Amino acid sequence: MTGLRYVYAVCRPLGAPLQAALSGVAGDPPRLLAHHGLIAVVSHVPERDFSEEPLRRRLEDLDWLTETARAHQQVVDALTAVTTPLPLRLATVFRDDSAVRVMMEKHEQDFLRTLDRLDGRVEWGVKVYVEPQAREPEPAARPVSGRDYLRQRRTSARAQEDTWQRAERFAARLHATLSAHAQDARLHPPQNPALSGVSGQNVLNAAYLVPRAQSEEFVEIVDRTKGEEPGIRVELTGPWAAYSFVDMTEDVGAGGPGEGA
DSSP: OOSEEEEEEEESOOSSOOOTTOOOGGGOOOEEEEETTEEEEEEEEOHHHHSHHHHHHHTTOHHHHHHHHHHHHHHHHHHHHHSOOEEOOTTOEESSHHHHHHHHHHTHHHHHHHHHHHTTEEEEEEEEEEOHHHHSOOOOSOOSSHHHHHHHHHHHHHHHHHHHHHHHHHHHHHHHHHHHTSSEEEEOOOOOHHHHOOSSEEEEEEEEEEEGGGHHHHHHHHHHHTTSSTTEEEEEEEEEOOGGGOOSOTTTTTTGGGTTO
16 A cells, blocks of 8 residues: 555554554554564555645644544554553654664664663553632622722632642642652643633643553552542543653654655
């Protein structure tokens, strides 16, 4: 089949097959491309969408971007179920199989070191939110004077400040506890609710690298904190491929689909 090569991830040879009928980006099933002791998981994608100029335009199309990201994540999730993948960034594309192998040769030692560090580990995400009703106390009775109005404003401000301090203390304790039960941790910037569409104000947005064998214990620790503090919501996601703990993939595929042409 002709077309460019879309690369999802690099891993070691699989100990079990990928799930049957797995569909990838542009509807093409992923396949395995071997080079030395590494495997690149790739699909064929059309040049009309994934060559340099069309891809730049496509990445501004939110519907197309959402569909592509969903297909990309579906393949990485399937890989995570059977191995430890090193996920590459969205829309990492090469001209042909030869160009993919050149990339693998160039980064072989970095890939091997990273895969050794991530082997048998998965990423869990934990977010802490202050619920909207906790941030905005119920208004008191209608003020009857300017002095009464100012008193209510001060009371409301103190209540919100107390809520924030309580949430920050809770998030700091939780992060310290989870970090002690993980092999590595990353703090990401809090999410903007206007962009994420999630209710509440995000006060902790963290990722934890956890051995698969210890994941059940990790999940139980998080679950025990839910409902511990009124007005504070804890969300757990995962297990994921260790996106937050891969530091060397920004340069992979930086030459785009022109490489190997």
